[in-house]
Amino acid sequence: MAVQTPPRALSTTRPAAPKPGAGRPWMERWGGLFFVAPFLLLFAVFLVWPTINGFWNSFFNTSLAGVKQEFLGLQNWREMFGDPAVWSSLKNTLVFTAMSTPPLVIVALVMALLANRKGLLGWLLRFSYFAPFVLPATVVTLIWVWIYQPGFGLVNGLLTSGGFAEIDWLNTENRAMLAVVITTVWWTVGFNFLLYLAALQGIPAQVYEAAAIDGANGRQQLFRITLPLLSRTTGLIVVLQLVASLKIFDQIYLMTNGGPNYATRPIIQYIYQSGFTSYRIGYASAISYLFFAIIVIVSVAQFKLFSGRRDAA
Amino acid sequence: MTTITMPTRSAPSGPVEPRWTYPKVASVVGAVILAVLWLVPLLWALDTSLKPEPETTRAPITWLPQAPTVEAYRSVIEQGDLIRWFLNSTVVSVLVTGLTLVVSVLAAYGFSRTHFPGRRVLFGLMIAGILVPPQVLIVPLFQEMTGLGLVDTYWGIVLPQVVAPVMVFVLKKFFDGISRDYEDAARVDGAPRWRIVWSVMVPMSRPILVAVGIFTFIGAWNNFLWPFIVTTDPSMMTIPVGLANVQGSYGLRYAQIMASAVLGGLPLLIVYALFQRHVVRGVGDAGIKG
Numbered sequence A: 001m002a003v004q005t006p007p008r009a010l011s012t013t014r015p016a017a018p019k020p021g022a023g024r025p026w027m028e029r030w031g032g033l034f035f036v037a038p039f040l041l042l043f044a045v046f047l048v049w050p051t052i053n054g055f056w057n058s059f060f061n062t063s064l065a066g067v068k069q070e071f072l073g074l075q076n077w078r079e080m081f082g083d084p085a086v087w088s089s090l091k092n093t094l095v096f097t098a099m100s101t102p103p104l105v106i107v108a109l110v111m112a113l114l115a116n117r118k119g120l121l122g123w124l125l126r127f128s129y130f131a132p133f134v135l136p137a138t139v140v141t142l143i144w145v146w147i148y149q150p151g152f153g154l155v156n157g158l159l160t161s162g163g164f165a166e167i168d169w170l171n172t173e174n175r176a177m178l179a180v181v182i183t184t185v186w187w188t189v190g191f192n193f194l195l196y197l198a199a200l201q202g203i204p205a206q207v208y209e210a211a212a213i214d215g216a217n218g219r220q221q222l223f224r225i226t227l228p229l230l231s232r233t234t235g236l237i238v239v240l241q242l243v244a245s246l247k248i249f250d251q252i253y254l255m256t257n258g259g260p261n262y263a264t265r266p267i268i269q270y271i272y273q274s275g276f277t278s279y280r281i282g283y284a285s286a287i288s289y290l291f292f293a294i295i296v297i298v299s300v301a302q303f304k305l306f307s308g309r310r311d312a313a
Numbered sequence B: 001m002t003t004i005t006m007p008t009r010s011a012p013s014g015p016v017e018p019r020w021t022y023p024k025v026a027s028v029v030g031a032v033i034l035a036v037l038w039l040v041p042l043l044w045a046l047d048t049s050l051k052p053e054p055e056t057t058r059a060p061i062t063w064l065p066q067a068p069t070v071e072a073y074r075s076v077i078e079q080g081d082l083i084r085w086f087l088n089s090t091v092v093s094v095l096v097t098g099l100t101l102v103v104s105v106l107a108a109y110g111f112s113r114t115h116f117p118g119r120r121v122l123f124g125l126m127i128a129g130i131l132v133p134p135q136v137l138i139v140p141l142f143q144e145m146t147g148l149g150l151v152d153t154y155w156g157i158v159l160p161q162v163v164a165p166v167m168v169f170v171l172k173k174f175f176d177g178i179s180r181d182y183e184d185a186a187r188v189d190g191a192p193r194w195r196i197v198w199s200v201m202v203p204m205s206r207p208i209l210v211a212v213g214i215f216t217f218i219g220a221w222n223n224f225l226w227p228f229i230v231t232t233d234p235s236m237m238t239i240p241v242g243l244a245n246v247q248g249s250y251g252l253r254y255a256q257i258m259a260s261a262v263l264g265g266l267p268l269l270i271v272y273a274l275f276q277r278h279v280v281r282g283v284g285d286a287g288i289k290g
Helices: A027-028 A034-059 A076-083 A082-113 A121-134 A137-146 A154-161 A173-201 A207-211 A217-227 A231-246 A252-256 A265-277 A281-313 B022-049 B072-080 B082-113 B121-132 B136-148 B152-163 B165-176 B179-187 B194-203 B206-222 B225-230 B239-243 B246-252 B252-290
Strands: A061-062 A068-071
Touching: A027 A034, A027 A082, A027 B136, A034 A061, A034 A281, A034 B082, A034 B121, A034 B165, A034 B194, A061 A137, A061 A281, A068 A217, A076 A281, A082 A121, A082 A173, A082 A217, A082 A265, A082 A281, A121 A173, A121 B022, A121 B239, A137 A173, A137 A252, A137 B022, A137 B239, A137 B252, A154 B022, A173 A252, A173 B121, A173 B252, A217 A231, A217 B121, A231 B225, A252 A265, A265 A281, B022 B252, B072 B082, B072 B252, B082 B121, B082 B152, B082 B194, B082 B206, B082 B239, B082 B252, B121 B165, B136 B152, B136 B225, B136 B246, B152 B194, B152 B252, B165 B206, B179 B194, B194 B206, B206 B239, B206 B252, B225 B239, B239 B252, B246 B252
Parallel strands: none
Antiparallel strands: A061 A068
């Protein structure tokens, strides 16, 4: 515990508060910069500079060693827009986002409604729902690749013992993405769940007491009070989830490596392969910026939507 | 909604509804079923890791190991770099968490309480930085690290992760809400500003600092993409990156693969179990305010 002396009242008999740095106008004017400086230095070196440098690289035929070879102008960009692999990986990213976002919002809401209780049961429910979220991607995918394993994995073991045909989840083109989505929902739904739970706990109990006195039953309370009051939280969660889903890479890379036949390869994996497997830094940078533009558009659009809604409310 | 007439009598002493109604029972049952579904993969991993290797690939699956053994754990620890990866993950996560807290608290204080030319522009630039996905930076950042000679070093893994504009933003908003009276009093006493940060702002924002710290730690421990890019030497890998290679190196030894998964996931599960209260509240604070 840090010992904290209670703040003294200002109205003592002391003379007027001496301004710190008085007589040192330079310090008074610029002193604040020292607090921000360490962050700004790291921010400039590890965020601003690579952001600019990546954009710059996209106009060159650059090798991984960082030697700029020749100026290409817009050639990388032109090639990108005509590259079917860019469009297919972009499509996979969007398909993953469209498939994963609804369950990640709805399951989270259901969990929050169910787990909003005190005591040991509440603790156990919160632990179970959120626990997967604290695991590294690799641990999650090792477990799920094993679960999806044909022959003796858990899912196929249950399917065959129930008399169904087994499915080679990760090696079947129209099943692999579903398998990744299921794993993702299991892994990350806990975060949205906690956001909903916090919002639920912020609803004052008097609202429900008053509704109960007015004769509202449980279902009416849920649909007329709880869900409307959660609508702002739902908006926030959808925003965060869309942007997070668009950034999909880890699970797919580790579970299917983009396969089978590139059916699950997301755009970030294509960036990674262009840069670190084909050593085409300039081209990888151009694709990075296409992805960046999409993220910015989605974020800004939703920010506008959001602030608009807040004004209306 | 209909107008609600507030009851004039004092707070009801008993529960408003009967204790066990059909919907209440159903919700408990549903909650428990979901919890079991969410725990099964974890328990299945633990279960597999305790089986002797041949039993893992037996055709009708067995639920509990017939002859439980820790053989898989022993061989994973003996043959692999697991201990080394643990050490690396610990060093990296502690450095990232400590540096992020110090750097972000100072910056948040600077943006919240001091005035210097260009402050608004820099703050705006930082907010814009939130929009930049780290995934976009892997290529130029790797080039930069090559130039700085930081590939396969702790600093190479750590420093880019310390840049956390979201954390600065969350802390700045929190600091904005703290009354200035406290620091004014400290300034009357002649305390320099850096002491005010340490002895006034930090103690007053302890809950949010704990939350930011826990989330930074979990994020750093679990970060896959950047350490994966910036390490090539197995002895410099963190747990998530190192484990990505075990599937290949162990072949189809599922008990061993699951043993390494359990060992890789356990530390954070324990941290989470101990700090669940802070985590739950932290998500609420950061999420609602951020």
